[in-house]
Amino acid sequence: MLSDRKMYSVSNKHQNRSEFKPLPVVIIGNGPSGICLSYLLSGYVPYFKRDSLHPHSILQRKLEEAPDVSILDQDLEYLSEGLEGRSHSPVALLFDTLLRPDTDFGGTAESVLTWWHETNRVIPHLVLGRNPPGGAWHSIEGSMITLSRGEWMGLPDLQFKDWLRQKRRGLRNNRATAEDIAQYYQHYVMKKGLQKNFRCGTVVTSVRKVSAESIFNHAQKDLQEKSDSLWNFTEENMEVFKVDGFFKTLKGDQELFSIYAENVVLATGTYDSPTWLGVKGENLSYVHHQLSALEEAVKDNSIGIMSDPVLIVGAGLTAADAILFAHHCSIPVIHVFRRTVNDPGLIFNQLPKVMYPEYHKVHQMMKEQSAACSGPYDCYVSLPEHHVLSFGKDKKCILQDKNGYQKVYKISMALVLTGSNPNLSFLPNNGIDLAMDCDQPVNPKRNPIDVDPFTYECTQEKGLYALGPLAGDNFVRFVQGGALAVASSLLKKANKNPP
Numbered sequence: 493m494l495s496d497r498k499m500y501s502v503s504n505k506h507q508n509r510s511e512f513k514p515l516p517v518v519i520i521g522n523g524p525s526g527i528c529l530s531y532l533l534s535g536y537v538p539y540f541k542r543d544s545l546h547p548h549s550i551l552q553r554k555l556e557e558a559p560d561v562s563i564l565d566q567d568l569e570y571l572s573e574g575l576e577g578r579s580h581s582p583v584a585l586l587f588d589t590l591l592r593p594d595t596d597f598g599g600t601a602e603s604v605l606t607w608w609h610e611t612n613r614v615i616p617h618l619v620l621g622r623n624p625p626g627g628a629w630h631s632i633e634g635s636m637i638t639l640s641r642g643e644w645m646g647l648p649d650l651q652f653k654d655w656l657r658q659k660r661r662g663l664r665n666n667r668a669t670a671e672d673i674a675q676y677y678q679h680y681v682m683k684k685g686l687q688k689n690f691r692c693g694t695v696v697t698s699v700r701k702v703s704a705e706s707i708f709n710h711a712q713k714d715l716q717e718k719s720d721s722l723w724n725f726t727e728e729n730m731e732v733f734k735v736d737g738f739f740k741t742l743k744g745d746q747e748l749f750s751i752y753a754e755n756v757v758l759a760t761g762t763y764d765s766p767t768w769l770g771v772k773g774e775n776l777s778y779v780h781h782q783l784s785a786l787e788e789a790v791k792d793n794s795i796g797i798m799s800d801p802v803l804i805v806g807a808g809l810t811a812a813d814a815i816l817f818a819h820h821c822s823i824p825v826i827h828v829f830r831r832t833v834n835d836p837g838l839i840f841n842q843l844p845k846v847m848y849p850e851y852h853k854v855h856q857m858m859k860e861q862s863a864a865c866s867g868p869y870d871c872y873v874s875l876p877e878h879h880v881l882s883f884g885k886d887k888k889c890i891l892q893d894k895n896g897y898q899k900v901y902k903i904s905m906a907l908v909l910t911g912s913n914p915n916l917s918f919l920p921n922n923g924i925d926l927a928m929d930c931d932q933p934v935n936p937k938r939n940p941i942d943v944d945p946f947t948y949e950c951t952q953e954k955g956l957y958a959l960g961p962l963a964g965d966n967f968v969r970f971v972q973g974g975a976l977a978v979a980s981s982l983l984k985k986a987n988k989n990p991p
């Protein structure tokens with residue numbers, strides 16, 4: 493989407509100061525979180541649909557109190573009070589239940605929201621992202637089937653099932669493929685006319701607070717067009733964010749850019765930095781940390797049925813996807829993981845068998861086909877309670893069991909699929925100062941960024957917001973509530989700054 497057309501301007505000291513106002517908002521990350529926020533900032537405003545009946549009677553009563561006031565302008569704390577569900581975030585539960593009122597009870601009731609496009613409520617913003625719109629969904633293997641039900645992957649006011657129907661495609665066991673999800677998000681951006689705000693192929697390398705004066709003192713090449721924002725920037729007392737990075741031109745060159753912004757939203761997800769084991773030889777070329785490496789190796793015939801086994805490390809869903817893929821291609825697999833097969837913390841022990849038959853099958857393989865007892869599955873060996881000690885240059889790796897017993901295996905390639913971490917290297921101190929426990933790295937499950945639950949503004953840095961897994965919301969259906977909270981907070985700020 494990023495083209496050579498005139499989308500950036502060079503400012504210099506002689507230009508009119510008012511022409512180079514900082515942008516009100518820069519969103520870093522163009523996955524579902526960034527897309528949903530861009531939709532709300534583009535003037536799409538949700539109201540309670542008159543005559544609709546929400547199954548939660550207390551919420552219904554509250555919604556009826558002010559039907560003419562948009563949800564964005566209402567007190568989100570009041571509306572969300574007392575809601576319960578599968579998220580810890582009250583605003584995530586609120587937006588989810590407004591969009592999908594009875595979904596947790598298996599119902600398909602329509603959303604109780606109606607959307608109005610109010611151009612006077614637009615907040616100028618840019619969405620920067622490495623991939624096409626859709627974020628992590630462009631990196632996840634396309635044939636992978638979502639864990640969530642298909643309808644939970646949809647964004648506001650464009651049902652995923654309607655898009656699927658239009659494409660003449662269907663769900664599998666109520667779930668969708670990653671490829672369909674990625675395409676739907678791209679379609680959403682086009683359909684809602686958001687693409688003018690998106691700068692794809694863009695990587696942010698630094699975000700720093702600077703004094704507003706520095707905007708005018710430095711010649712800069714930037715991605716922002718001259719702003720005719722309704723948002724009134726008050727120059728006197730302001731610090732702003734300087735966002736630096738690079739983007740790839742159509743010719744494949746890298747161009748640097750700088751953008752100044754009053755508010756920055758971190759929506760960079762957690763998929764970019766796979767976890768490393770930290771063992772000797774892990775940087776050798778046959779050791780990989782992404783499932784896509786296996787698909788590529790199969791595609792270019794560098795591995796096949798007759799190859800030495802592929803070593804798959806990890807017992808999460810990505811490792812399971814790798815096993816299924818290898819099994820499908822009849823490629824031999826050695827599967828190493830630290831837990832026991834019956835460990836209640838193992839994801840397979842938490843998933844209902846009926847809904848996830850393929851993961852249940854992997855779990856069965858893990859249980860029935862260990863090195864000690866051969867089972868019915870060809871080309872697969874399960875090594876529970878083992879870990880990797882080292883990878884050798886000769887493609888021999890040393891594994892150790894819980895009793896310290898070591899064994900050497902000759903493999904064709906290794907896939908270390910033990911999770912991933914957010915990459916916040918563009919923030920001072922890797923963003924650690926923003927975390928709940930600011931002595932530990934940010935982690936979506938154990939140590940998310942500390943945000944106000946009703947605005948998603950970082951408690952440690954005013955004007956900086958965090959969304960999605962970074963703020964502890966790990967599922968697409970729940971990242972959208974964070975976007976609602978951020979949009980509501982930014983609109984309130986805008987109202988304090990009337991033009």
Ligand SMILES: Cc1cc2nc3c(=O)[nH]c(=O)nc-3n(C[C@H](O)[C@H](O)[C@H](O)COP(=O)(O)OP(=O)(O)OC[C@H]3O[C@@H](n4cnc5c(N)ncnc54)[C@H](O)[C@@H]3O)c2cc1C
Binds near residue numbers: 621623638695810968
């Ligand atoms: C294998 C897998 C399966 C999943 N299955 C499900 C499921 O079934 N249901 C569900 O609800 N959720 C699922 N999830 C979680 C889901 O992907 C996330 O909750 C969701 O994508 C988060 O959206 P996001 O917009 O916050 O971040 P992301 O989708 O991760 O998007 C963030 C984007 O920001 C980009 N970015 C990062 N750093 C920079 C930078 N410095 N400069 C520019 N761009 C940057 C990234 O490249 C990425 O494209 C799954 C995740 C994975 C990895």
